[in-house]
Amino acid sequence: MDNEQIIRTKDGSLAHLRTIHGDDAETLIANARYGFISGLIKDVLKKPAVEKTTATDRIDRLMLNRWLGIPLFMAILYGVFQFTFIVSEPFMDWIDTGFGWLSEQASGISPSWLGSLVADGIIGGVGAVLVFVPIIFLLYIALSILEDSGYLARAAFIMDRLMHRIGLHGRSFVSLMLGFGCSIPAIMSSRTIENPKDRLVTILVTPLISCGGRLPIYALFAAAFFTAHQGLVVFSMYAIGVILAILLAWVFRKKLVPGESGHFVMELPPYRLPTIVGVVAHMWERGWSFLSRAGTIIFSAVVLIWLLNYFNVLEHIGRAVAPVFIPAGFGQWQAAVALIFGVLAKETVVGTFGTLFAGAEAAGGFGQVISAELGWTPLIAFAFMAMVLLYIPCVATLGIVKRETNSFKWTWFTIIYTLVLGWTVATLIYQIGSLFV
C-alpha cells in the first residue's frame, strides 16, 4: 500500500520538475554527475597543452579515413581469406592423404558392412569435415588478430555511419563481425546493445553472417568448381551474407519493430600488438568447438546418414524434399539430404557429401564426380553455397536465438525467414545465371 504512495509521489515530483525545468529529471541527475566529474577532473588531471599524436591516432587517420575506410576494410577481409586459403592448402593435402590411407585400411575390415561404415561413413564423413581444420584454425587466428589488435572496433566504427542510416547502431556491426567466427558468441554479444529493438534485429540477422562452420562447405565446392578463383568465390559468400544481413536489418527495423534507435558513442580502444598467448588462446577457444562438434554431432550425423543410406531410406527422404530445390538447380536427393542434416551443424553438409561420395578422390576428384553424377555446374555449386549460407541456422544457434530473445515466435520467425531467403537467393542466382552461362 505505502509503496504505491511512493510511486504516486514520484510521478508528482517528475511532473513538477518537468514544468519548472522543461527537462526530464533523468537529464538533470546525469548533468549533476557530469558536473561533479568535470569539476573533479580540473583539479586532478593536467593534460599537455598540445595532445601528443599517438601511434593509434596516426593509424586511425588512415584506417578511419572517410573515403579509404571501407575499401581498406574490404581489402583486409579479402586478405584474410586469401591468407587462410593459401597457407592452409599444404596442410589440408596432408590430412586428406592421411584420411585416404586410413580409409583404404578400414575398407578391408570384415564383415564388409562394417568396413563400409568405418571407411565410407565415419572416415568419409568426419574426415571430410576434419580436412578443413587448418582453414578454420587459420581463419580463427586471423580473426583473433583483428580483434585483439583493436581493428574490429574500427571496422564497426567505419560501418557506424552506414548502420545509422539503416536505423541500427555500429555496435550491432561488432556482433555481426563476431559472427564470422560463430553465430553463438556473436548473438550473445548483442546484449551490450542498449536499445531492445536494435538488439532483437541484430539477433535476427546475425545468422546470415557466414560462420566458421560454413567455411568447409565453400572450401569444398570452391576447390571443386572454381579452381582458379577460390578466394574470390569464398569472399563473395561472405559479402552476400554481410550485405543481406544489413539489408534485412534495415527492413526489419522499419517494418517489424519501428521506432527510435539508440545512440551511443563508439568505443575505440588504442591499437595493441596482439600477444601470441592471447591469439592462440582465442583461436583455441573457437577452434575447439569445431573439433568437438566434429567428434560429437557430426560423427553421430554421418553414422545416421550411412545407416539410412545402407537401408535405402535416405534416398526416399531426399527424393521427398528434393523437388522443392529444382528451381534453384540442385534438385537432387543428395543435396536435399545434405541440407536437411546441415541444420544439425552446417559442416554436416560436407560430411554428408563425404559419406555419399566416399571414394570420389580415387575416381578423379570430388568436382568430377559431382559433375558427372549430379550434373552440377559451377553455377549450381554457387547457388548451393548461397543456400547453405542463408538457410536455417544450425540448431545450436537456434537455441541461442530462443534463449536470448526468450521467444518461440522470434525463433520460428528466424527459421522461416532464413529458409525463404536462402531458397529465393539460390533460385535467383541459378535462374538469372542460366541466362548468361
Add this chain to the structure above:
Amino acid sequence: MTKKKITIALAGNPNSGKTTVFNNLTGARQHVGNWPGVTVEKKEGSCTFKGYTINVVDLPGVYSLTAYSLDEVIARDYVVDEKPDVVVDVVDASNLERNLYLAVQLLEMEANLVIALNMMDVAESREYQIDVKELSRLLGTPVVPMVAAWGKGTPELLDTVIAVAGGYQKVSGINLQYDHDVETEIVKLEKLISDSSLAEGYSPRWLAVKLLEEDEEIIGKIRQT
C-alpha cells in the same frame, strides 16, 4: 578477529583492462558460470593473500548503471543485492573523465569502493599528470595506480581491499548535490522510503534518485514489494 574471507566485485568500463586485472588477481583459479536467470557469462575466481581468501566476481563491463541493458542491470543488482565486501572499479587512467561516470554511480550506491586506476603507462605516455592523492580525497575512496598489463599494482590493490573490508580504511564517498529542485524532491521521496519496508535492503537516497530517473526495473521492484 576480522573475517578472513572477502568477496570483491570487479566493475569497470569495457576496455579498461578489467579482464587483465581479473586474471592478475585470480590466476588460473577461475570458473565460468551464468548469472542467475539469464545467459550472461559470470566469471568468478579466487586468490589467497596474507592469510585472506579473496573471492573475485567479475561483473559485466559497463559504462553506467541504468536499466538500459542487461549487463548494466546484472552489475547493479549484484552490488545492491549481494552486497560484496568491496567493489573494485577498474578505471582507465587515459580516459579518466568518461570512466569516472561509473565510479560516481557506484559511490551513489554507497558501495565500499576501491578504484584501480589502471593503464597509468598509457596516461603517462600521453603526458597526462594525474594527482592520485587528490583524486582519492575528492572521491572519498582509495585509489590504487596500476599497470595491469605489466602486472604492476596487484599487491597494492589487494592490500587496499583488505584494509577497506576490515574497516581500517574508510570509504567516505561523495555527497553528490543535484540541482536544488531535484534535491527537494529527492528528500521528499527519501523520507517516504525510509518509513517503508524498502529501507531494509536499499539506500533510501539511491532509491529516490533511481525513481526520479524513471528506472523501470526499480519501479517494478517497488511495486512488487
